[in-house]
Amino acid sequence: MPEIRQDPTTKEWVIIASNRVKRPRDFIKNQPKRSLPPYEPSCPFCRGNEYLSSEEILRYPAEEGSSWRVRVVANKYPALVPQGQTHQREEGGFFTKMNGVGAHDVIVETPLHNRPIPLMEDDEVAELLTVYRERYNQLSRDPKVRLITIFKNHGEAAGTSLIHPHSQLVATPVVSAELRRQFEVATAYHDDTGRCLYQDIIDHELRIGERIVMETEEFVVFHPFASRMPFETWIMPKKGQASFGKVPTKNLACLAQVLRITLLKLYQSLNDPDFNYAIHTAPIGDENKDYYLWHIRIVPRLTSIAGFEIGSGGMYINTALPEETADFMRNSKV
Numbered sequence: 001m002p003e004i005r006q007d008p009t010t011k012e013w014v015i016i017a018s019n020r021v022k023r024p025r026d027f028i029k030n031q032p033k034r035s036l037p038p039y040e041p042s043c044p045f046c047r048g049n050e051y052l053s054s055e056e057i058l059r060y061p062a063e064e065g066s067s068w069r070v071r072v073v074a075n076k077y078p079a080l081v082p083q084g085q086t087h088q089r090e091e092g093g094f095f096t097k098m099n100g101v102g103a104h105d106v107i108v109e110t111p112l113h114n115r116p117i118p119l120m121e122d123d124e125v126a127e128l129l130t131v132y133r134e135r136y137n138q139l140s141r142d143p144k145v146r147l148i149t150i151f152k153n154h155g156e157a158a159g160t161s162l163i164h165p166h167s168q169l170v171a172t173p174v175v176s177a178e179l180r181r182q183f184e185v186a187t188a189y190h191d192d193t194g195r196c197l198y199q200d201i202i203d204h205e206l207r208i209g210e211r212i213v214m215e216t217e218e219f220v221v222f223h224p225f226a227s228r229m230p231f232e233t234w235i236m237p238k239k240g241q242a243s244f245g246k247v248p249t250k251n252l253a254c255l256a257q258v259l260r261i262t263l264l265k266l267y268q269s270l271n272d273p274d275f276n277y278a279i280h281t282a283p284i285g286d287e288n289k290d291y292y293l294w295h296i297r298i299v300p301r302l303t304s305i306a307g308f309e310i311g312s313g314g315m316y317i318n319t320a321l322p323e324e325t326a327d328f329m330r331n332s333k334v
Contacts, residue, residue, distance in 0.1 A: 007226040008201060009182055014226040015317045022319050024328035027230055027302045029271040036114035036163065045071075045164035047111035057105060058135065060127055069124065070131045071108040072169075078104035079170060086144045086173040103139055103171040107131060107150075108164070116154070116165045118264040126256035132167070132279070133252065136245045139171045140284050147175045147283050150244070155274025157301035175283050178314075183283065183292065190291035198293035202236055211326040214261065218254040221262050223322035223329070230302045230320035231270070231329070233262060236295040243287035244279050244294045259296065261334055266300060269332040274301040 003016040044052035047068070054074040061069065080102030088098045109117065109128050117125055132150050139145055152167040153160040175183075189197040205211055205222045213233065214221040221235050235258055241247060247255070266273060281294040309316055 005226040007224070007228075008197065009185060010178075011181075011185055012226075013315050014228055015315065016321060017317050017319050018321070020317075020319045021321055021324075022230070024231075024320065024325050027270055027273075027300075027320070029273055031271070033267075033272040034114075034163075038112045038114050040113045040164070043113055043162070043164050044076075045106075045108045045162065045166060046113050053108075054106075058131070060131055068111065070110070070128055072131060072135055073106050073108065075104040075106050075168070080104050080172065098173070101144055101173055103142075103145070103169070105135060105169040107135070107167040107169060109167060110165050113164050116263075116267070117260055118267040120260060122253070122257045122260060125260045126253045128167075129252045129256055129259075130249070132169070133245060133247060135169055136281075139169075140245055140287075142171070144173050145171045145284055147172050147179065148245075148281065149278060151276060151278040153276055155301065157274035157304075158276045160274075179280075179283075182280075183286070186291045196240055196290055196293055198236065198295065199240060202238060202293075210323045213265070213326050213329045214258065216254060216258060218251055219258045221258060223326040225322065227318055227320070227322040227325075228316040229299050229318060231266065231273075231300045231325045232322070233266075233298040233300075233329070234295055235259060235262060235298070236293060240290055241294055242282035242289050242292040244281040246287055247294070262298065264334045265329050265332045266298070268334060269329065270300065270302070275299060276301065 002018050005014050005016055007014060039046050043049060054076045057072040057074060059068040059071045080100045082101065082103055084099040084101040086098055086101050088096050091097055110120065110124065136148050136150065139148055148169065148171045150167060150169045186197045202220055206220060211223045211225065212220065213223065219235055219237055221233060223232060224234055237251065266275065275298055277296055277298040279294065279296050282289060282292045286292065303319065
């Protein structure tokens with residue numbers, strides 16, 4: 001019989017359509033893995049083509065004239081721009097609007113055109129995460145910024161327009177209603193119980209064990225109980241930190257290995273699927289609160305949302321059991 005499961009972090013419902021459920025192997029892409037050269041003459045992100053990209057914001061290593069390993073550049077077609085005021089104003093005596101002020105960066109993860117995160121070394125991924133944190137903390141000091149979202153689109157179905165491995169960062173002066181709902185649910189849970197909702201989720205997932213993909217001393221990787229998409233994967237720290245900007249350097253090194261292995265499991269077991277990942281973190285100003293736990297959500301693009309998801313206001317139908325997909329991932333060799 002189908003199940004309707006509630007996501008404890010949003011109170012939203014997800015339909016697990018057991019009569020339509022596919023086995024994990026049914027989601028393996030029936031096509032060769034991407035075969036790319038290490039250098040592409042027309043790519044603005046390849047080493048040697050720096051003149052093709054927008055203004056450089058920072059690079060690692062930082063020495064001028066050195067051979068860079070990670071770069072941050074301004075998005076050529078930004079969703080938001082840094083100049084301007086953010087006060088709200090009315091239009092037509094009813095509608096509300098404000099200037100599109102914020103920041104929109106592109107993080108070039110590697111000089112090599114054909115080196116995605118699953119094929120990197122751990123120290124390369126750690127350096128990328130260090131750049132994420134540095135740029136996050138730079139922008140968090142801007143009084144106009146309320147939320148910083150770091151995300152990655154991999155593959156056409158995930159919305160990428162350039163193949164070269166890269167991530168993006170968008171700093172906004174507002175918090176979306178969906179994320180606001182997450183924070184409100186977490187705050188209410190903390191007020192009622194005195195505990196962190198996300199810490200309790202980790203404790204329950206570890207106790208049950210069925211949806212655990214990987215566990216280390218510092219992090220746990222699992223497929224959530226009310227997964228909205230097949231193979232949806234969360235990476236969470238075991239110890240409470242509301243803000244990604246507060247992650248200690250030693251933990252970034254641990255996270256690098258966990259992120260690389262998790263993406264390598266997807267890369268190998270599902271034949272390099274398209275995916276998105278995003279770092280969920282507390283709003284600016286709540287970095288030291290203990291009601292929330294920053295984490296990474298990875299969503300492979302193996303299915304598409306359709307009319308029901310749109311018409312129901314965001315209720316998803318998942319055709320894979322998270323217990324089965326987690327077991328598949330847990331036992332995949334890397």
